[in-house]
Amino acid sequence: MKDNVIVWFRQDLRIHDNPALYEACRSGQVIPVYILDDHAAGDWKMGAASRWWLHHSLIALNKSLGGNLRLFKGDPSLTIAQLAQETSASAVYWNRAYEPWRIKRDSNIKLEMQKQGYTVQSFNGSLLWEPWDITKQDGTHYKVFTPFYRKGCLNAPAPREPLPPIELDSIVPSSTPFDIDSLQLLPKIDWDSEFYQHWQPGETGAADTLSSFLNTGLAHYRDGRNYPAKPYISTLSPHLHFGEISPNQVWYASAHTALDTSSEDALDCFHSELGWREFSYYQLYYNPNLPEKNLQTKFDRFPWKTDSSSHLSAWQKGLTGYPIIDAGMRQLWKTGYMHNRVRMVVGSFLVKNLLLHWQHGARWFWDCLLDADLASNSASWQWVAGCGADAAPYFRIFNPVTQGEKFDSEGDYIRQYIPELSNIPNKYIHTPWELSTEELLQYGVVLGETYPAPIVDLKHSRNAALEALSSIKEA
Template structure:
């Protein structure tokens, strides 16, 4: 039987894996390989939180492959060189992989495909990560979309026919003569246990993703449209890290949602959740067509905008959740403890950084990149440019989130704040949301908490609007 290499990257699953299925259906004996080459994704090489998730996800994939009679061959180094060497060792006739869409990865994969085809091998890439690939959809004028609603109106018509495929039940053994590193050899796990609390909340791997999807369908999917905005409850699927690492596909999620017999009153919730998958698709569409936006403003209106020079102490206070603004501190501490932050709170903390402090959104994007377990370049870029007002279909710059009213509206009993900022646990509502306005009570009940916010919210809002006016 001829041999094919299946190159795993961020598609760390066996079910609905088009590259793996294509190799098997073509009759090849499959050699699964993961090549660790983070430097090839520079300047956005994966951060620390991504690495610690990847460590456990690779362990899970290894176990799943071994259960089917195979194993994961792990290499480290230049991807092209390692794949070339492995093809020679195994006398492989083909290489299969699933596409990724970041600019640096596209360039690398193009070189790999050209090299292997020049060698005379079959080299095939497939779509495992998206419902709609970025180049397959355009406006009536043939241009990329820059507004979500018309993008999704077009895209949603194309997605229902897609079916997820099951995992294989057996795989051929990989010869022990084929050398492999262990997952531990990659040095992905932290040497200090800063990630210990992560695993109280997450189970990396394909089984963990499916389990979380089950939990979502049985619970938070009902009422999702409204409940997703409240950080004090489980109102979202939290599947984002599993999607990022390809432990579950959007096709699998869509198929499960469509297969459920939902009461009519929940259809609005399911459609809204599917539209959130659409935002993920839109983010990839934007990054593919505007690859410089991971580092540059998409909107030319901000070419002359005067961002403030960061104060290192204030930036560190924001990063560590010591701003004196309770909802911001709660969000940043949730991020530090779990590797994830509720989406509503992401918008609030980003607004404070980009508008009240007037720091360039890249300062926030870089911090999220290193600390989020769902750090995805397309989503991270779109999220920050949306809040900063510099991207496609973005919130206008003059829309500045008020963190006090946001916490009053979306954490009305202070449950979320009290969970992540225990210094404030004894503060009553409504003093909890702006403790500096209740100084005497705060000194008595929250003496360890900052007495003032690190920026005057009203004055900084006016300064941000002034900077916008001046740039025009």
């Protein structure tokens, strides 16, 4: 008779290429479990959009596990110890997670369970390279992306190839019903209705999304990825965040497709974006304060505005009067996602034109993004604000009008999310205020009524940002 092994699912909600599950299936009878732990997560417990995704992803995972996923809520150290006793398990396996609160919690659980005689093993199920495997020649860690990725990662041993499929005939049947509603993950207000049109959480949805990207997006990715109305990005981020697909599966599947279609150039670009994901985790691992503290401490003196409420609320609601900003913020609210180019532009606008602290933005994204990820969100906001490790220089201020004109020249993205501007001609779609009141009326727009007038002047706010920056330089 084989031993019982608890497999603790976390951000690896898949059965394929899941190292912990794979090893457990080889060595024993599997007891699969998911535990919602809002307590240890503290300030970074999952936001509303992530909870929606998790709800559906767990349903999909439970189906793949033949209805045998055990669900719990609370302190995992107690849950696992109790479950191990009840099921006479001899081992606990999980795939590693890298949030500081998880590292702390998991290390304690490992120690405690080992003391009690259990075998505890953790595996790499969500990164291409472990942070501690990528170091400079002098043993220190990288601070800048390009050398991290090109010298560090690409010269390290290649990422592990996806594991062979497993037989799931060794799962111990669950005696308790799968009560997903007990986790209370779905929003109480009806705000998620559009999510269903855009997303299919779960491993099948992840595989379909990857396959559609490989068929139609990858070859155009290098340039196409900058245009928010074009279908050349993968939209894999929530699937990757919840581990419904591994980065290894994505890395190797895209490499095979690129080889078949001679798209090596596009592949290099796509792989380097996966590299940014690795770099975000790397930064979080070496800077556990990344979500809360400026990496460049001189930004601690930055004179952020404190009377934030009206501008912040206009930004959150997509009512700033700058069409590309408003389209992005509305895309986020409606679909739980925002295109990367637009994330950078709305981030720059919040931090540089409105002079609001990047943490306001990071918090709002945390609640609204389906792919909200502590590593990528924190590292990206620090990058946008200019205070991160390898950040966009603070003086590089995205101009929302020129960004819109360059990357959405026909206004397709704007019209999709701001229907009240849909009749405005392309020439003015990014600058409706340049039309006269009569002309605007012709297109059904009354500035300040049907669509807001710009809430700040771009030139003045840019100068104010540069002045604020020079104040921290001189201090």
